[in-house]
Amino acid sequence: MTFNSVNIKSILIGVFGFLIFGAEIAHAQQSKKISPNLFGLFFEDINYAADGGLYAEMVQNRSFEYSPSDTPDWHSLTSWNYVTQVFSYGTLNIETTNPIHPNNPHYAVLNIEHVGKPVTGPQSDIPQNKGTPGLGVKNTGYDTMIIKAGETYDFSMFARQISEEPISIVVSLQDTDGNILAEKNLTINSKDWKRYTVTLTASESSNSASILVLGTSKGTLALDVVSLFPQKTFKNRKNGLRSDLAQLLADMKPAFIRFPGGCLAHGDGIGNMYRWKNTVGPIEQRLEQKNLWGYHQTMGLGYFEYFQFCEDIGAKPVPVLPAAVSCQNSGGTWRVGGIGQQALPMEAMQDYIQEVLDLIEWANGPATSKWGAVRAAAGHPEPFNLEFIGVGNEDKMTSEFEERFNMIAKAVKAKHPEIQLIGTSGPFSDGEDFEKGWEIANENNVSLVDEHYYKQPEWFLSNLNRYDSYDRKQAGVYLGEYASWGNKLKNAIAEAAYMTTLERNADIVKMASYAPLFAKKGHTQWKTDMIFFDNKKFALTPNYYVQKMFSTNYGDTYYKNIISIKKDTTLSASCIKDSETGDIILKMVNTGTEQKRMKVNLSKFKNLIENAEKIVLEGNAEAENTLDNPNHIMPIESNFKVDKSFDYLAPPMSLTVIRIKTATENIKIN
Structure with missing residues (x-):
C-alpha cells in the first residue's frame, strides 16, 4: 500500500496530537487544583482572648454585670x-x-x-x-x-x-x-x-x-x-480591636476566620449557648453572660465586630452556631454532679431554626429586610457575603444532637442552598463519635465536616498520610482545631510537616485552622496557644511563624514529584503554584536532628527567575519564645538562586519556604 501526501500529513497530525494529549494527561496527573481557602484562623474567647485582649475596651466590668456565676468571688463592683x-x-x-x-x-x-x-x-x-x-x-x-x-x-x-x-x-x-x-x-x-x-x-x-x-x-x-x-484601634474602628494584636492576624493573610468558638459556642448548658442576636445591637443592649472558660463575656466583641474584622483583612467569615445542644462537658462532667449535654426542647426548635435563618438574612440580606436593616443600622448597609456556616462543635453524637442537626441542616439547605454547611465529627480524630459525625454529615450532604484533634508531635509525624485515602466523593474536610501539645520549635516543625500533607490533600481538606489563637499572661486555661500577650506586649510562638509562612505562601495548584525526599521519614515537602502571581512556592521540612539533602526538579516550569526569596525557621528543638524573650526563634529571610534542578540542604529541625518568580504563568509540557 502506498500513502499519498494527504494521508501522511493526517497520520503525522494524529500522532503528534496523541503525543500532546498524552502529555497533557500525564501533566494533569502530576498537578491538581486545590482549595483557595485552606489556611485560616480560629478565634475563641478563651485565655482572655476577647475581653482584656483583642477587644480594645480598657474598663473591666464596665456595665457592673460581673457576678458569682462567672467566678465565685466576683460581684457587680469587681474591678x-x-x-x-x-x-x-x-x-x-x-x-x-x-x-x-x-x-x-x-x-x-x-x-x-x-x-x-x-x-x-x-x-x-x-x-x-x-x-x-x-x-x-x-x-x-x-x-x-x-x-x-x-x-x-x-x-x-x-x-x-x-x-x-x-x-x-x-x-x-x-x-x-x-x-x-x-x-x-x-x-x-x-x-x-x-x-x-x-x-x-x-x-x-x-x-x-x-x-x-x-x-x-x-x-x-x-x-x-x-x-x-x-482612638488608635485597628483601622480606627469605634468599639474596635487592639491594633497590635489585630495586625498580627492581618499579617497572616488568612483565607477565613472561624468564630466565636469552640466550646464557647455551644456553652455550659443550654442557657449559656452563644446566641448571635444578643451580640449585634448597641453595646448597652447586648446580653452579657458567663464565659464557658470561667470568666465573663461583655459581648462587646460580637458578631458585627467579627464580620467587620473579617472584611477589614480580606478573610471570609465562618460563624459556628450551636446545633441546639450544649457542650457535653456542661457543669464539668468529669466532676460529680456534672450535667452533661443538654438539648433545646423540641417545642423551641422552630424558633431556633429561624434564628439560624435570620443570621443569613442579617449577613447577606438587603438593608430593606428585617435583619439586614439591623446590620445597616450598625453602619454596614452592604451585605457581608456570608458563604459558610458551621453547625455544632465537637459534640457528643447523641440522638438529641442528630435529630436537631438534621432539622437545622434541612431548613438551611431548603431556604439557602447557596450557603455551605459545615458539620462536626466530635472531639477526637477517630472513634465512635467521629464515625457517627461523618455519617450524619454525609446523610445531610453538607459541604464540609469539622475535625478536631490535639496530639503529641509524634502523632502528627506518624499520620502524614491521613488524608491521602479520604473519599473525594464525600464531604470535604475542615480541620477546625489542631495543634501539637506545646509551643517549642519541635512542635511547630511537626505541624509544618503535617501542613505539607494538607497542601497535598487540599482537594479534600478545604480549610484548616490552628487553635487556640491567643493566651493572656496570668489568664490561660489552655496550655498550647499561638500568640501570648499582656497589656503591653506580645510573643509570637514558632507555631505562629509556621502558620504565617504557609498562609502567606499559598496558591491554587499542587504539583507532586517536584521535590525528591526518597523515603526519609524526617523529610516532608510540597510544591504550590500561585496562578495570580505566577510564583512557584516550595516548602521543605526537616524534623530530624541532622542536615538533610533534598533534590528539586523544576523542569516542568519555564521562564523561572533565578533570584528567589527564601525564609527559614530553624533552631534547637526545645527552643521557644516567651514574653520575656520573644525573639529567641524567628524566621530568617534571604535571597536564594535557583536553577532548573538543584539540591537543597535542609537544616535540622527546620521549615524552609522558597518563593520563585516566573516571567510568565505558562507551564511547559515535557
Missing part, C-alpha cells in the same frame, strides 16, 4: 474602687429598678451627700487631702491600664440624673500616685439615660493607670457602661 476625696462622703449602690435595657440590668448609683473643700497649706500633701474634692468610682482595667503620652482616648458612659439639680463630674486618667495624666469635665443634666463622651489626651505615659469618674457636686446619679478606648 471598681469606691473613692472619696478631701472629706467628701456619700454612698455607692448597685441597683436594677430602672436599667438602660433589660439585657443590661445592673447599674451603679452614686449619692454624693457632701463635697469637701480643697485643702491648702502643709496638710495638702497628705494623701487623703490631695486631689479634687468629690466622690466616685475608679477602674484599673484588665490587670492594669497602659496609657501612652500623646495618645488620645475616647471615654464614654451612660448616666442619668436622679436628684433635682444637674451634677458636675470630673473624668480623669491617673497614675498610681494619683497624678493626673488627662482630665475633662462633664455635667449630668438629664433625667433619662444619656450617653456622655469626652476625649482624653495623655500628658505622660503610665503602665499602671486608672480611670476615675468623680462627682464634684451634691446629688444622686446613675452610671452604666463606663468605657475607655484608645
Whole structure:
C-alpha cells in the first residue's frame, strides 16, 4: 500500500496530537487544583482572648454585670474602687429598678451627700487631702491600664440624673500616685439615660493607670457602661480591636476566620449557648453572660465586630452556631454532679431554626429586610457575603444532637442552598463519635465536616498520610482545631510537616485552622496557644511563624514529584503554584536532628527567575519564645538562586519556604 501526501500529513497530525494529549494527561496527573481557602484562623474567647485582649475596651466590668456565676468571688463592683476625696462622703449602690435595657440590668448609683473643700497649706500633701474634692468610682482595667503620652482616648458612659439639680463630674486618667495624666469635665443634666463622651489626651505615659469618674457636686446619679478606648484601634474602628494584636492576624493573610468558638459556642448548658442576636445591637443592649472558660463575656466583641474584622483583612467569615445542644462537658462532667449535654426542647426548635435563618438574612440580606436593616443600622448597609456556616462543635453524637442537626441542616439547605454547611465529627480524630459525625454529615450532604484533634508531635509525624485515602466523593474536610501539645520549635516543625500533607490533600481538606489563637499572661486555661500577650506586649510562638509562612505562601495548584525526599521519614515537602502571581512556592521540612539533602526538579516550569526569596525557621528543638524573650526563634529571610534542578540542604529541625518568580504563568509540557 502506498500513502499519498494527504494521508501522511493526517497520520503525522494524529500522532503528534496523541503525543500532546498524552502529555497533557500525564501533566494533569502530576498537578491538581486545590482549595483557595485552606489556611485560616480560629478565634475563641478563651485565655482572655476577647475581653482584656483583642477587644480594645480598657474598663473591666464596665456595665457592673460581673457576678458569682462567672467566678465565685466576683460581684457587680469587681474591678471598681469606691473613692472619696478631701472629706467628701456619700454612698455607692448597685441597683436594677430602672436599667438602660433589660439585657443590661445592673447599674451603679452614686449619692454624693457632701463635697469637701480643697485643702491648702502643709496638710495638702497628705494623701487623703490631695486631689479634687468629690466622690466616685475608679477602674484599673484588665490587670492594669497602659496609657501612652500623646495618645488620645475616647471615654464614654451612660448616666442619668436622679436628684433635682444637674451634677458636675470630673473624668480623669491617673497614675498610681494619683497624678493626673488627662482630665475633662462633664455635667449630668438629664433625667433619662444619656450617653456622655469626652476625649482624653495623655500628658505622660503610665503602665499602671486608672480611670476615675468623680462627682464634684451634691446629688444622686446613675452610671452604666463606663468605657475607655484608645482612638488608635485597628483601622480606627469605634468599639474596635487592639491594633497590635489585630495586625498580627492581618499579617497572616488568612483565607477565613472561624468564630466565636469552640466550646464557647455551644456553652455550659443550654442557657449559656452563644446566641448571635444578643451580640449585634448597641453595646448597652447586648446580653452579657458567663464565659464557658470561667470568666465573663461583655459581648462587646460580637458578631458585627467579627464580620467587620473579617472584611477589614480580606478573610471570609465562618460563624459556628450551636446545633441546639450544649457542650457535653456542661457543669464539668468529669466532676460529680456534672450535667452533661443538654438539648433545646423540641417545642423551641422552630424558633431556633429561624434564628439560624435570620443570621443569613442579617449577613447577606438587603438593608430593606428585617435583619439586614439591623446590620445597616450598625453602619454596614452592604451585605457581608456570608458563604459558610458551621453547625455544632465537637459534640457528643447523641440522638438529641442528630435529630436537631438534621432539622437545622434541612431548613438551611431548603431556604439557602447557596450557603455551605459545615458539620462536626466530635472531639477526637477517630472513634465512635467521629464515625457517627461523618455519617450524619454525609446523610445531610453538607459541604464540609469539622475535625478536631490535639496530639503529641509524634502523632502528627506518624499520620502524614491521613488524608491521602479520604473519599473525594464525600464531604470535604475542615480541620477546625489542631495543634501539637506545646509551643517549642519541635512542635511547630511537626505541624509544618503535617501542613505539607494538607497542601497535598487540599482537594479534600478545604480549610484548616490552628487553635487556640491567643493566651493572656496570668489568664490561660489552655496550655498550647499561638500568640501570648499582656497589656503591653506580645510573643509570637514558632507555631505562629509556621502558620504565617504557609498562609502567606499559598496558591491554587499542587504539583507532586517536584521535590525528591526518597523515603526519609524526617523529610516532608510540597510544591504550590500561585496562578495570580505566577510564583512557584516550595516548602521543605526537616524534623530530624541532622542536615538533610533534598533534590528539586523544576523542569516542568519555564521562564523561572533565578533570584528567589527564601525564609527559614530553624533552631534547637526545645527552643521557644516567651514574653520575656520573644525573639529567641524567628524566621530568617534571604535571597536564594535557583536553577532548573538543584539540591537543597535542609537544616535540622527546620521549615524552609522558597518563593520563585516566573516571567510568565505558562507551564511547559515535557
